[in-house]
Amino acid sequence: MDAENKSPDSPLLEARGLVKHFASRRVVDAVDLHCHGGEILGMLGANGAGKTTILRMCYGFLQPDAGEIRIGGINRREDPDGANRLIGVCTQDDTFDTDFTVRDNLLRFGNYFRPRPSAIEERVDQLLGRFDLARHAAAKPETLSGGYRRRLMVARALVHQPRVLFLDEPTTGLDPQARMSVWELVDGLRQEGLGIVLTTHYMDEAERLSDKLLVLKEGAVVTSGGPRTVLGDLVGEHVVVLDANIPEADAVRQWLLDEGLERPTRILNSWQIALDGAGLARFSASFGQLRFEVRPPNLDDLFLQLADKQS
Amino acid sequence: MRLYLAVTAWQSWSVLMRHMTVYLRNWHTAALPPILEPVILLLVFGVGLGSSIPAFDWKGREISYLAYLAPGILAYTVFMTAFFQALFAAYIRMHYQKTWEGQLTTQVRLEHVVWGEALWAATLGLAYSVIVILVLVGFTLSGWLDLHWKGMILTLPLLFLAGVAFAALGLLFTAIVPTIDHMNIPFYLVIMPLGFASNTYFPLDSDSLLAQAWLVVNPLHHLAEGIRLLLLTDQLSYHLPAAVVLFGLMILILLPVDLRLLRRRVLGEA
Numbered sequence: 001m002d003a004e005n006k007s008p009d010s011p012l013l014e015a016r017g018l019v020k021h022f023a024s025r026r027v028v029d030a031v032d033l034h035c036h037g038g039e040i041l042g043m044l045g046a047n048g049a050g051k052t053t054i055l056r057m058c059y060g061f062l063q064p065d066a067g068e069i070r071i072g073g074i075n076r077r078e079d080p081d082g083a084n085r086l087i088g089v090c091t092q093d094d095t096f097d098t099d100f101t102v103r104d105n106l107l108r109f110g111n112y113f114r115p116r117p118s119a120i121e122e123r124v125d126q127l128l129g130r131f132d133l134a135r136h137a138a139a140k141p142e143t144l145s146g147g148y149r150r151r152l153m154v155a156r157a158l159v160h161q162p163r164v165l166f167l168d169e170p171t172t173g174l175d176p177q178a179r180m181s182v183w184e185l186v187d188g189l190r191q192e193g194l195g196i197v198l199t200t201h202y203m204d205e206a207e208r209l210s211d212k213l214l215v216l217k218e219g220a221v222v223t224s225g226g227p228r229t230v231l232g233d234l235v236g237e238h239v240v241v242l243d244a245n246i247p248e249a250d251a252v253r254q255w256l257l258d259e260g261l262e263r264p265t266r267i268l269n270s271w272q273i274a275l276d277g278a279g280l281a282r283f284s285a286s287f288g289q290l291r292f293e294v295r296p297p298n299l300d301d302l303f304l305q306l307a308d309k310q311s
Numbered sequence: 312m313r314l315y316l317a318v319t320a321w322q323s324w325s326v327l328m329r330h331m332t333v334y335l336r337n338w339h340t341a342a343l344p345p346i347l348e349p350v351i352l353l354l355v356f357g358v359g360l361g362s363s364i365p366a367f368d369w370k371g372r373e374i375s376y377l378a379y380l381a382p383g384i385l386a387y388t389v390f391m392t393a394f395f396q397a398l399f400a401a402y403i404r405m406h407y408q409k410t411w412e413g414q415l416t417t418q419v420r421l422e423h424v425v426w427g428e429a430l431w432a433a434t435l436g437l438a439y440s441v442i443v444i445l446v447l448v449g450f451t452l453s454g455w456l457d458l459h460w461k462g463m464i465l466t467l468p469l470l471f472l473a474g475v476a477f478a479a480l481g482l483l484f485t486a487i488v489p490t491i492d493h494m495n496i497p498f499y500l501v502i503m504p505l506g507f508a509s510n511t512y513f514p515l516d517s518d519s520l521l522a523q524a525w526l527v528v529n530p531l532h533h534l535a536e537g538i539r540l541l542l543l544t545d546q547l548s549y550h551l552p553a554a555v556v557l558f559g560l561m562i563l564i565l566l567p568v569d570l571r572l573l574r575r576r577v578l579g580e581a
């Protein structure tokens with residue numbers, strides 16, 4: 001009844017103050033999440049940042065040590081069955097039932113929900129068609145290509161018509177074409193009003209799909225907001241790319257120190273320096289004789305910066 | 312308490328139905344071992360080896376080795392079937408097929424998966440035991456054995472309970488063995504001693520205190536002896552309630568431990 005009291009614009013997923021320890025290590029530290037219907041929340045962070053642990057708390061694999069998770073207004077701890085009826089989960093690994101065909105996987109999955117999904121046969125046919133799986137309906141899942149396996153994983157997560165979908169690195173290991181087809185499917189689901197929570201290592205994926213980004217570092221939220229805002233906050237407005245082996249390298253390093261900036265991110269033989277507009281003007285004034293390139297920042301810069309800080 | 316109540320949850324029975332569906336699809340090949348194994352064991356050991364063993368005294372009556380062995384095989388069948396289902400088959404579903412992880416992304420929780428596995432192992436153990444009973448009926452009708460069948464219906468719930476208890480033991484090892492190769496350790500150090508030193512295949516008549524104490528706490532011994540007394544003498548004995556108590560204790564103690572260990576293994580929960 002809790003759920004019915006929520007207004008239509010309330011978030012479908014609302015997590016407050018999530019904390020999780022493994023042994024004595026705090027792996028998630030006071031994380032808040034909000035995801036509305038028709039919205040994709042992207043979670044970004046280096047390995048070990050706590051993304052998967054947060055997801056696993058949201059879909060009930062792990063109990064938070066502190067904090068509260070509400071799905072469609074239902075408190076997960078008080079009513080796990082009610083909360084799980086509203087979510088669909090696509091885990092990082094394929095977890096098909098290999099004893100069943102593609103079609104039977106979808107049908108069988110429907111048996112694990114109450115109230116049972118209505119008109120399950122029609123629903124499965126519809127999903128097989130939509131995810132281009134109809135011609136593989138009688139095949140065993142392990143015979144499918146990577147892209148089709150992912151499609152099946154997403155389709156299976158939707159059998160019971162959930163309101164929130166969790167996608168844990170849904171396109172890892174897929175070729176570019178398969179990735180794009182998964183993106184299109186995910187985008188279609190967003191347009192239908194599903195709230196989607198996505199973790200990914202692919203920066204272009206997070207940038208293109210996410211309406212909101214949550215950037216995590218060592219279990220805590222570093223920043224959150226729209227992709228452009230997040231980039232501006234963390235990386236700056238411009239990225240200067242220059243040869244790291246130039247004779248003036250020491251002078252550049254000293255200039256950064258004097259400006260109170262981070263040391264540059266090094267990729268092979270180049271340095272990438274994040275600067276705001278005024279910083280870029282000062283850099284140009286100081287090193288006008290150098291050859292360098294200026295480009296807008298992207299999520300790769302953010303990711304590299306986070307990884308750099310972590311190391 | 313939530314764990315014990317989960318036995319009645321629809322999720323636990325959904326997991327059981329999933330296993331049954333897979334099994335029944337392959338029934339024609341899956342049914343061969345439970346039918347042929349007791350026939351072969353009774354012929355090889357009961358008739359073959361038994362012909363070299365003179366009739367011996369058992370609880371004041373002279374019986375053949377075949378007559379001694381038949382109830383033992385019945386008890387041993389539920390023990391091994393349930394244990395192996397909960398060890399090897401469950402491990403494969405948990406670790407290699409990741410069936411559990413898929414189920415856990417639904418309204419099924421780990422306590423339901425554990426109960427589903429235990430109920431399925433017990434169902435299969437009971438089904439295989441019924442096949443053994445039918446084989447023994449065949450041996451009785453053909454004159455090889457002289458068994459009393461009146462009280463046998465009473466033992467069916469006990470066989471199911473035994474299946475759940477032995478499944479709980481199997482799941483304990485599923486939760487702790489590092490790899491499938493390590494299953495040899497519980498098999499040879501726990502299961503073989505428990506299975507053989509139990510008056511199933513041979514009478515353990517030692518007077519040593521250790522042997523007697525072992526038999527008192529070994530539930531399989533009480534199951535085998537209880538069924539033997541029922542089949543050979545048509546008598547109900549204290550062994551049957553003793554088996555109920557021991558199986559009940561196994562379930563009460565082992566299932567929470569299984570759940571705790573599996574929570575750590577499957578969900579990564581500390």
